[in-house]
Amino acid sequence: MQASQSGQRHIGKVAVCGAGVMGAQIAAHCVNAGVPVVLFDLPAKEGDKSAIAKRAIAGLQKMNPAPLGTPGLADAITPANYEDDMHRLAECDLVIEAIAERMDWKLDLYKKLAPFIKPGAIIASNTSGLSITALSQALPEALRHRFSGVHFFNPPRYMPLVELIPTADTTPALVSQLETFLTSQLGKGVVRAKDTPNFIGNRIGVFGILSVFAQAAKASLPVDVVDDLTGTRLGRAKSGTFRTADVVGLDTLAHVIATMRDQLPDDPFHASFGLPAVVSALIEKGALGQKAGAGFYRKEGKAILRVDPAKGGYVPADGKADDAVAALLAERDPGKRLQALRESSHPQAQFVWAVLRDAFHYAAVHLADIADNARQVDQAMVWGFGHAQGPFELWQAAGWRQVAQWVADDIAAGRALSSAPLPDWASSGPVWEAQGVHTAQGSWNPHTQSFQPRSSLPVYQRQVAAPRLVGEATGLSETVVFENEAVKAFTLPAPHPEDVLLLSFKSKMHTLGPDVIQGIVHAVDVAEGSFKALVIGQLTEPFSAGADLKSMLPLFAQGGIKAVEPVERAMQDMVQRVRYAQVPVVAALAGMALGGGCELAVHCAKRVAHFETYMGLVEVGLGLVPGSGGLAYCARRAAELQSETNPDIPLLALLKKFALAVASAQVSKSALDAREIGYMLPSDTVVMNRYELLYVAVREAAMLAQAGWRPPLQQAFPVAGRDAIATLKVQLVNMQVGGFISAHDFTVAEKVAYVMCGGDVDPGSLVDDEWMLSLERQAFLGLLADPKTQERIMGFVKTGKPVRN
Structure with a gap:
């Protein structure tokens, strides 16, 4: 890692330690960005000692969604093992540990890595919630100032969020350097989090899942209805809540919940940190979600089934939000939408209001514990959980003072999940006067009791027209x-x-x-x-x-x-x-x-x-x-x-x-x-x-x-001519005879071949732009007059899907 004349260091190569699902995909995204990687794992017990890492690299080319931009990028990942290849750490400017969420395993690995780490290299742990400070204690004191947490969300290529968690010993300039690399080189949305259990995204997000579990049980709503209510209708990921849990893995979710339950005994919402009986029952049966073929949902042929705890099995998943509640959720004005949900007597509407209220309540109570300012919480939920708006932004958009009063009333009436009051800043002082936590001056920092501007790191000056939260100053002055x-x-x-x-x-x-x-x-x-x-x-x-x-x-x-x-x-x-x-x-x-x-x-x-x-x-x-x-x-x-x-x-x-x-x-x-x-x-x-x-x-x-x-x-340029057309046409005939394409597919593909080869001319004939465009125009207009093409176009306009005829 060399420093430029400006003092900015460059990360030229990365070591990823741990070739599991996350480690391999982090390695994949680094090579997507043109950064070569050495991928380490345990030595295989037999044969090639780097076989574990090699299998992980080969697996990247088969995964869906694809972690690699192109399969060939796998060649930029060098397989390695901890027995023969530790010297390769000296080549790397950033070392990311990404092994299983076991404190003892991570501490043991750090002791082995420390002697081989390159002077000046950055060391980071990809952990979803373990204490970064506790992890740092396994490193020699001379290395601790170069260590921090860096939590990628899964899958790393597609999920924007990376949480950056420094310790009290981490050099501030190093944190800024790492944030710059993650933001610009890897294309991530970086949020700096405090070193608290589960950090920001999982702390707020997993509580939100627990809230949905609790409120769905109160309202006796089935999982498919809940997912319809808590998906795109609510400005969240299409998969809703229970389907998302299946994708994450119920065992993984249980682990994160256990971390909250064990490490946050004084959390005023601690009573809600239990694992619901239905989740425990599914885990006991091995129904861990998508990876096990069954969880809250199970697929049988083309049919999607959902779990029915009352019947102890699966039933068709065809439940949807009631039309009346769907209409309330379709209201564009956030204030009117929340008011209608709160005032409705419909169980589904009451459920949605309760879930939103719990999110507002929990985020406000814990803002000072987990983040420097409200922006970090909102961006974590947008980038890490696919929410259209984070809890504070939605609260502010709906009318800060009115929503604060509704939440306070529910707390006082015992309807909330905790009796903890809203913090003083939420109902008085600068936030109350500004009618929100996001202002043109910045976002609310409960520690300084002021509105904190966005980061002044130079990398953010490169971002043109990046989205701004409700209440923030616009980022574009064109x-x-x-x-x-x-x-x-x-x-x-x-x-x-x-x-x-x-x-x-x-x-x-x-x-x-x-x-x-x-x-x-x-x-x-x-x-x-x-x-x-x-x-x-x-x-x-x-x-x-x-x-x-x-x-x-x-x-x-x-x-x-x-x-x-x-x-x-x-x-x-x-x-x-x-x-x-x-x-x-x-x-x-x-x-x-x-x-x-x-x-x-x-x-x-x-x-x-x-x-x-x-x-x-x-x-x-x-x-x-x-x-x-x-x-x-x-x-x-x-x-x-x-x-x-x-x-x-x-x-x-x-x-x-x-x-x-x-x-x-x-x-x-x-x-x-x-x-x-x-x-x-x-x-x-x-x-x-x-x-x-x-x-x-x-x-x-x-x-x-x-x-x-x-x-x-x-x-003018040469074209392939009639001989190439004939060759391509033979291949198309074979495809049609084999049943791979329809008669109209053949007609269209034949036109493509005719035009692309330059028409009925000798091979190597020189043609110009106008010749080619004339061929294109004739082919396009001729097909437009074909009834089969018209069927396809009309079908697409109506359904948004191609029609095969």
């Missing part, structure tokens, strides 16, 4: 250049480059309708006249779900193909305008970039993509071919690859990858996977933190401009 109902063009203030124009879309899912298309063209015109570069990107995901089919259907219904052709041509003209613009146009990608969104992106001068970017030309699923330059791009890119690598390689060999991706509507599993498919180039940039995307994109655009960027010359 200058609008032009704006209409479809698009918004703006610049960012200094120190961002002010000569780079940014364009975002306002359409639902950022689809590309006629008004958005016109907005993109106008933005290119404005950028060429008054700016040095243009970035096309969104403040919220996705980048674009593609063409706006709904706007196209009325045109088709009224005027048929002739009415749609101008829109199709306008899409093609737009991507060409972007490709040949006189200023560099950079696509800032995050989330989906599908269909026309993908076609727009591939025609930009460069792509800057968040790691979790899912690109694909998916039109064949609707019975269409990509019609906005996507197939032209694939043909041209294959020709470029032939020129860049080996002119003797047949074009068809390079084109097959693109043809398969388009014909199967393949969507990349990450930005790195998009690079492997060919929708991103090796020179394109991948960022790990979603909120650094625009920061990086505007600087990449400015650098292209400063380097004297020029658009590509409009040159």
Whole structure:
């Protein structure tokens, strides 16, 4: 780990000690970010001593959801064991221990690791709730200042939250360095937690689960109804509560609950820290949840069953929230919604109010114990548990004073889970006057009795338009250049480059309708006249779900193909305008970039993509071919690859990858996977933190401009021609005969092959953009007139799912 001239150290390699589920996935996410890893585990008793780590690495390539951005990244993880490879610790700048939650095992391991740790390296324990201070005692005193807790939430690739838990001995600069690495290099949302049992996320989150258990039992609600009430209707994870417990594992949940029960005897809510009888019974039967095939739920064939404690078995899981309660939960005004739930006599409504009240109550009572400020609690619940809002933010959004009074009334009436009163700060003083814990000055810190600003670490200056909590000051102060109902063009203030124009879309899912298309063209015109570069990107995901089919259907219904052709041509003209613009146009990608969104992106001068970017030309699923330059791009890119690598390689060999991706509507599993498919180039940039995307994109655009960027010359390129079409058609016939594709699938895929190979021309014939776009347009419009394609489109518009016909 070397220090730069600014004094900032760099973490070049990581050691992960423990190749279990969490350790292996933490290793996977490090290599996703380009950081090589040495993965340690116990020596195998027979054969290769690193066999345990090797099996874990191999297992990463089979897991779903995939921990690796591409399977090949597994090669960047070096397997190791504690007997032969301890010297490899000296290569590593960060050592993460991630073995089982056993204090004695962890302490024993630290004693073995300590002599081999590199001078200056950071040491961290991935623990979900053990005392970091107690763990540090196993290290020599000289190493304790470099030790902290770093709790990744599962699965590490997809869950944003990492809790960072320093001890009293941890050097503050080291904590900041680690926070910077986790935030920028691994793309995480970091919350600093106090060294208390279960820290912030699990302390609040597991109490919330216990509250649901308790209140569901009081209301006699079955698990499927509870999950419907506590899922997306409540602004929480789709899986609700009981299904989430199954995913976590009932044995794991029981362990975390036991930690709270054993280590928090003085918690005023301690009476609620028991394991419900139904959970104990399931664990005794080995029904530990998803990993065991049964828990609160069990799958039999295609049927989903739920546990019924009264019957001692499983019954169909078809319960839903009552329509009346669902209507209350659909109320958009948080204050009106909570008031309606509280005043309703419906058991389901009373249940939901009780769960929310318990969350407010517990978070307020324990804020000072577990966190420095209210923001950390709210962000922990959003990033770690998938809540739309944390408890304090929801409380404040619903009206701080009124909700505080309701909670106090329930406590006084004995309806709450504890008789502990709300802390004084919740019902008087600055929070009461500000009507909430989040203000423009910062979030409430009960220790300093003041509102604490957000972190001033430089890494957070890179986050453009990161979400703000209710009551906080907005994080974006842009200058609008032009704006209409479809698009918004703006610049960012200094120190961002002010000569780079940014364009975002306002359409639902950022689809590309006629008004958005016109907005993109106008933005290119404005950028060429008054700016040095243009970035096309969104403040919220996705980048674009593609063409706006709904706007196209009325045109088709009224005027048929002739009415749609101008829109199709306008899409093609737009991507060409972007490709040949006189200023560099950079696509800032995050989330989906599908269909026309993908076609727009591939025609930009460069792509800057968040790691979790899912690109694909998916039109064949609707019975269409990509019609906005996507197939032209694939043909041209294959020709470029032939020129860049080996002119003797047949074009068809390079084109097959693109043809398969388009014909199967393949969507990349990450930005790195998009690079492997060919929708991103090796020179394109991948960022790990979603909120650094625009920061990086505007600087990449400015650098292209400063380097004297020029658009590509409009040159002809060779195509594979009729021979390649015939070869691909034979393969399609075999797939149809084998029953892998339908007759209409064959028709669509044949069109893809025809266009991508350049049409009925000799192999190696030179064609230009207009030739390829004309082929695309004819194929697209011809398929649009096909009744089978129309069935697919109408079915998709109605259901959101592809129709197979």
